[in-house]
Amino acid sequence: MASIKIENVQKAFGKTIAIDHLNLEIKDGEFFTFLGPSGCGKTTTLRMIAGFYYPTKGVVRFGDKDMTRVPPEKRNTGMVFQNYALFPHMTVFENVAFGLRVRKVSSSDLKGKVLDALRKVRLEKYSDRQVSQLSGGQQQRVALARALVIEPEILLLDEPLSNLDAKLRDEMRAEILRLQRDYKITTIYVTHDQAEALSMSDRIAVFNFGVCHQVGTPAEIYNQPANDFVASFIGEINLLSVQVKNVQQENIVVTLENGEEPVKLIVHNHTNEGELIQQNEKNLAVSIRPEAIRILDTVEKGTNILKGKIESVQFFGSVVNVMVDVHNVLLRVDVLNTHEFGYFYQGKEVYVQLPEKQLRLIPVISGDAP
Amino acid sequence: MIKNRDTRLTIWLLIPVVLVLVAYVLYPSLRTFFESLQKDGSISFGNYQDFFVQESKTNLEALWNSVYISILSVLASALIGIPLAIIFNRYDFPGRSFFSTAAILPIVLPSLVGVMAFMFLYGESGLIPNAIKDLFGLDKVPFKIGGVSGILIVHAYTMYVYFYMTVSAAINKIDPSLEEAAFNLGANKFKVFWKVTFPLLTPAIVAASLLVFMISMASFSAPFLLAGGYRVLSLQIYFSKINGDMEIAATQSVILSIVSISFLLFMRWYQNRKDYRMASKGIGAHRSEVKNPLMKWVMVVTGIIGVLILLLPHFTILLLSLVPDGTWTFQTYPTVFNVENYRLLFEDPNIFKPLRNSLLMAVIATLANLVFGVIASYVLVKRKFIGKSFIDILVMIPWALPATVIGMNLIFAFNEPSVFSFGQILVGTFWILPLAYFVRHIPLVVRSTNAVLEQLDDSIEEAARNLGAKWFYTFRKVILPIIMPGVLSGTLLAFIESVGEFPTSVLLYTISNRPISIEIMNQLRMFNMGQAAAYGMIQITLIVIVLFISNKFFGIKAEKAL
Numbered sequence: 005m006a007s008i009k010i011e012n013v014q015k016a017f018g019k020t021i022a023i024d025h026l027n028l029e030i031k032d033g034e035f036f037t038f039l040g041p042s043g044c045g046k047t048t049t050l051r052m053i054a055g056f057y058y059p060t061k062g063v064v065r066f067g068d069k070d071m072t073r074v075p076p077e078k079r080n081t082g083m084v085f086q087n088y089a090l091f092p093h094m095t096v097f098e099n100v101a102f103g104l105r106v107r108k109v110s111s112s113d114l115k116g117k118v119l120d121a122l123r124k125v126r127l128e129k130y131s132d133r134q135v136s137q138l139s140g141g142q143q144q145r146v147a148l149a150r151a152l153v154i155e156p157e158i159l160l161l162d163e164p165l166s167n168l169d170a171k172l173r174d175e176m177r178a179e180i181l182r183l184q185r186d187y188k189i190t191t192i193y194v195t196h197d198q199a200e201a202l203s204m205s206d207r208i209a210v211f212n213f214g215v216c217h218q219v220g221t222p223a224e225i226y227n228q229p230a231n232d233f234v235a236s237f238i239g240e241i242n243l244l245s246v247q248v249k250n251v252q253q254e255n256i257v258v259t260l261e262n263g264e265e266p267v268k269l270i271v272h273n274h275t276n277e278g279e280l281i282q283q284n285e286k287n288l289a290v291s292i293r294p295e296a297i298r299i300l301d302t303v304e305k306g307t308n309i310l311k312g313k314i315e316s317v318q319f320f321g322s323v324v325n326v327m328v329d330v331h332n333v334l335l336r337v338d339v340l341n342t343h344e345f346g347y348f349y350q351g352k353e354v355y356v357q358l359p360e361k362q363l364r365l366i367p368v369i370s371g372d373a374p
Numbered sequence: 375m376i377k378n379r380d381t382r383l384t385i386w387l388l389i390p391v392v393l394v395l396v397a398y399v400l401y402p403s404l405r406t407f408f409e410s411l412q413k414d415g416s417i418s419f420g421n422y423q424d425f426f427v428q429e430s431k432t433n434l435e436a437l438w439n440s441v442y443i444s445i446l447s448v449l450a451s452a453l454i455g456i457p458l459a460i461i462f463n464r465y466d467f468p469g470r471s472f473f474s475t476a477a478i479l480p481i482v483l484p485s486l487v488g489v490m491a492f493m494f495l496y497g498e499s500g501l502i503p504n505a506i507k508d509l510f511g512l513d514k515v516p517f518k519i520g521g522v523s524g525i526l527i528v529h530a531y532t533m534y535v536y537f538y539m540t541v542s543a544a545i546n547k548i549d550p551s552l553e554e555a556a557f558n559l560g561a562n563k564f565k566v567f568w569k570v571t572f573p574l575l576t577p578a579i580v581a582a583s584l585l586v587f588m589i590s591m592a593s594f595s596a597p598f599l600l601a602g603g604y605r606v607l608s609l610q611i612y613f614s615k616i617n618g619d620m621e622i623a624a625t626q627s628v629i630l631s632i633v634s635i636s637f638l639l640f641m642r643w644y645q646n647r648k649d650y651r652m653a654s655k656g657i658g659a660h661r662s663e664v665k666n667p668l669m670k671w672v673m674v675v676t677g678i679i680g681v682l683i684l685l686l687p688h689f690t691i692l693l694l695s696l697v698p699d700g701t702w703t704f705q706t707y708p709t710v711f712n713v714e715n716y717r718l719l720f721e722d723p724n725i726f727k728p729l730r731n732s733l734l735m736a737v738i739a740t741l742a743n744l745v746f747g748v749i750a751s752y753v754l755v756k757r758k759f760i761g762k763s764f765i766d767i768l769v770m771i772p773w774a775l776p777a778t779v780i781g782m783n784l785i786f787a788f789n790e791p792s793v794f795s796f797g798q799i800l801v802g803t804f805w806i807l808p809l810a811y812f813v814r815h816i817p818l819v820v821r822s823t824n825a826v827l828e829q830l831d832d833s834i835e836e837a838a839r840n841l842g843a844k845w846f847y848t849f850r851k852v853i854l855p856i857i858m859p860g861v862l863s864g865t866l867l868a869f870i871e872s873v874g875e876f877p878t879s880v881l882l883y884t885i886s887n888r889p890i891s892i893e894i895m896n897q898l899r900m901f902n903m904g905q906a907a908a909y910g911m912i913q914i915t916l917i918v919i920v921l922f923i924s925n926k927f928f929g930i931k932a933e934k935a936l
Contacts, residue, residue: 056836056839073378075379075380076836076839076840077839077840077842077843078842079840080842083836083837085837086833087833087835089831089836092834092836093855102843102851103841103842103843104837106842136492150694150841151841152836154842296920357655373639
C-alpha cells in the first residue's frame with residue numbers, strides 16, 4: 005500500500021509537451037481516476053508512475069520514496085494494459101505465475117498463490133488454457149489476476165474496459181471494484197469514459213491537452229465543474245456566456261447578451277464565483293445541467309424565468325430531452341419520463357426556470373465559447 | 375555516464391550490430407570502390423572512362439545486355455504471373471487451391487539446379503526436343519534453348535512467382551465493395567477491371583517489376599551455364615576476376631551496384647508514395663465460380679498441364695540422379711537407372727565432402743545470421759536511436775547488391791590482413807565462404823524477424839517488466855519464445871539458400887572447402903550429370919523439408935519471407 009505524490013512533473017517528447025506542471029496526491033487505498041479525451045496526457049502520467057517514461061522535470065514519489073528514475077521492474081506496481089498484454093505463448097497459469105517466478109517464489113507457495121488469484125477472478129477452472137482460447141472478459145480477468153498476484157503497492161489500470169462490449173463492461177466494472185475493495189490497494193484507473201469514472205472513483209482528475217483541470221470527488225466534478233471544459237466533458241451541460249453586472253453578498257447579477265435586449269439572470273454566489281470575479285476573469289459563462297432546468301406552462305413567481313419555444317422533443321426512455329429556444333439560445337432540458345409528457349411538442353410556447361442555486365459561474369478556457 | 379538504463383542497453387546492443395555491418399558490409403563495399411579508382415598505380419576515374427569509351431565496347435555491351443535481359447525477364451514474368459494471380463484469386467473451379475499452391479513450385483528449385491534441369495530438358499540434346507523429334511520422325515530437333523532464349527525461359531520460370539505472389543496478395547486486399555460500387559454506378563465488367571481493379575494492382579505490379587529487374591540484373595547461374603558467349607555484367611565481373619584484372623572487376627562491380635541500388639531506392643520511394651492500403655474491415659475472398667462446364671474443364675486441364683510443366687524440372691533432376699556415371703553417353707535417352715549416385719554420395723568421401731562442406735558452412739553462417747538478425751532486428755524495431763535509417767540501409771545493402779558483387783567486395787576487403795579479420799587473410803581460407811553466406815542473408819533474416827517483432831505489441835514487454843522481470847529475463851522468457859517461429863522460418867530459408875549458394879562460392883571457394891554448387895559445376899564439366907543431379911536432389915529434399923516444417927510447425931508460409 006502506498007500513496008503517490010506527483011510533484012511539478014513535466015514530460016516532453018521532443019518539442020511536444022505531453023504533460024505540464026502536474027501536481028497530484030493520491031491517497032493510500034484510494035480509487036483514483038484519470039479522465040480525459042484521447043491525447044490528453046492521462047496515459048503518459050500513468051506510464052510515468054509505472055516507470056515506462058521518466059519525467060522531463062519533477063518528482064514522482066510512492067509514500068516518501070523518490071521513484072522518479074527507478075526502472076519499471078523495481079517499482080512493484082501491477083499494471084493492466086488496454087490490450088491486456090497477456091503472454092501468448094503461456095497458459096493462463098503461467099501468465100499469472102510470471103511475476104512470482106521472477107520474484108523466485110518457491111514452487112509450493114507459487115501454486116497456491118496463483119490458484120488463489122485465479123479463484124478471486126473466478127477463473128480457477130481455466131488455469132491450463134492457452135490465453136487465446138479465452139473470451140475478452142476472461143482475458144481481462146487473467147490480466148487482473150496477473151497484476152494482483154504479485155501483491156503490488158499500486159494497481160494501474162489503463163483503459164481496461166475499452167475493448168469489451170457494453171454488457172461485459174458493466175460486469176467487469178463491478179468485478180474490478182470488488183477486487184479493489186478486497187485488496188484495499190491504491191488504484192489508478194485511466195479512462196475516457198465519464199460514466200465509468202463517475203461510478204467507480206473515490207476521486208477523479210480531469211485532463212485535457214496535458215493539463216490537469218480539476219481534481220475532486222465525482223459529485224464535485226459533476227456539480228461544481230472548474231471550467232467549461234470539465235463541465236462539457238462530463239455529462240451534458242448548457243453554457244451561456246454572460247457579463248457580470250453586479251456582485252452582492254448572496255447573489256451575482258449577470259446579463260446574457262445574445263438577442264436584441266440583454267436578459268438578466270441571478271446566480272447564487274457560491275464561494276468560487278467571488279474568487280473568479282476578483283481574479284478579473286473576462287471570459288465567463290453560466291452553466292446549468294439539463295436536468296436542473298424546470299419547464300413551466302405559465303409564468304410563476306420566482307427568479308430566472310424566461311419565455312421560450314420548444315424546438316424539438318426526443319424520447320430516450322427514462323428521460324425526455326426537450327430543446328427549448330430561449331432568446332436565440334438553445335437550452336437542453338431533461339425531463340424525467342412521468343408517463344405524461346405528451347404536452348411537449350415542437351413549436352409550443354413555454355417558460356423555463358433556471359434555479360439560481362443550480363447556476364454556476366465558470367471561466368471559459370476553450371476558444372470556441374458557446 | 376548515461377543516466378537512463380534503457381539508453382545504455384540500446385547502446386550495448388547497437389555496438390555489435392554496427393561493428394558487424396561496418397566490418398562486413400560497409401568496409402568491403404568501400405574497398406571495392408577504392409580499388410576501382412586505382413589505375414596504373416595512381417588514383418583516378420580512368421577505369422570508369424575505359425568502361426564507357428573502351429574500343430571493343432565489351433563492357434558497355436555487357437551492361438546493355440544485362441538491362442535488355444532484365445527488361446525482357448520482367449515482361450515475360452509479368453505475362454505469366456499476373457494472369458495466373460487474377461485467375462486463381464478471382465475464379466473458383468475444381469482444384470483451384472491445389473493449382474494455386476503448385477504455382478509457387480519454382481521456388482523449390484535452387485537456381486543452379488534449375489538451370490541444369492532446363493539444360494537437360496530443352497537444350498541441344500535435351501529430352502523434350504529429342505522426344506518430339508523422334509515422335510514425329512523429324513531430321514533435326516524442332517527447337518532448343520540456349521543463349522538469350524535460355525536465360526529468358528529460366529528467368530520467366532523462376533521469377534514469375536514474384537509477380538504471382540505480390541499480385542495475389544494485392545488482389546486479396548482489394549475491398550470487394552469498391553468493385554461493387556463501380557458496378558452500382560453503371561460500369562460494365564470490362565470497365566470495372568481496367569478502371570478500378572487494375573489501377574489498384576499497379577503498386578504491386580510495379581513493386582514486382584522492380585524486384586524481378588534487380589534479380590535479373592544479378593542473375594549469375596543462368597548466364598553462366600546457358601549463355602554460350604552472351605555477355606552480361608554479372609558474368610563479366612567473374613571473367614575479369616579470373617583473368618586477374620582486379621581493377622576492372624572492381625569497376626564493373628561498382629557500376630552494377632549503382633544500377634541495383636538505384637532500383638532499390640526507387641522501389642522504396644515508390645512504395646512510400648503509392649499506398650492504396652485501406653483499413654476496411656472484413657474483406658472476404660471474393661471469387662466467382664466458373665459455371666460454364668466447358669470453360670471449367672478447359673481451366674482444369676490447363677491447370678494440370680501447367681503443373682506438369684512446372685514439375686518437369688524437378689522430375690528431370692530426379693531422373694538424372696538415377697543415371698549412373700558412364701551409362702549415358704551417345705544414346706539419346708538414358709537407359710540404366712539405379713541409386714548408384716546416392717550410394718557414392720554417402721560412401722565415397724571425395725563425393726561426400728562437398729555436401730559436408732556445404733552443410734557445415736551453411737550451419738555456421740546461419741547461426742551467425744540468427745544471432746545477428748535477432749539482435750539487429752530488436753534494436754531496429756523496438757529501440758529508438760539516432761541514425762536508425764543509416765543502420766536500416768546498411769542492413770538492406772546486401773539485398774540490393776548482386777551476389778557477384780558481394781563476393782568481389784569480400785575479396786577486396788579480406789585478401790590482406792585487416793582489423794576486421796583479426797589480422798588474418800581470409801581469402802583462400804575456409805572462413806571466407808561462411809562469411810559470404812552470412813553477409814548474403816543478413817537482409818533476409820533481419821526482415822523476417824522485423825515482420826514478427828512489428829506484430830509484437832510493446833505492451834507485452836512492458837507487462838513483463840512491470841511484473842518485475844529485468845530486460846534480459848524478459849527477452850529470454852517472453853520476447854524470444856514469441857518471435858521464434860517467425861525467426862526460424864526466415865533462418866531456415868537462409869540455411870537452404872546458403873547450402874545452394876553459387877555466385878559467391880564460385881568466386882571464393884578453395885579445393886578443401888568446395889561446396890555442393892561448385893561440385894555440381896565440376897561434375898557437369900566432366901559430363902557426369904547423374905552425380906550433379908544427385909547433389910541437386912539433396913538440395914531439393916532439404917528445401918521441401920524446410921518448407922514443410924515452416925508450414926506445419928510454425929504456421930508460417932516460408933515463401934512470405936522472400
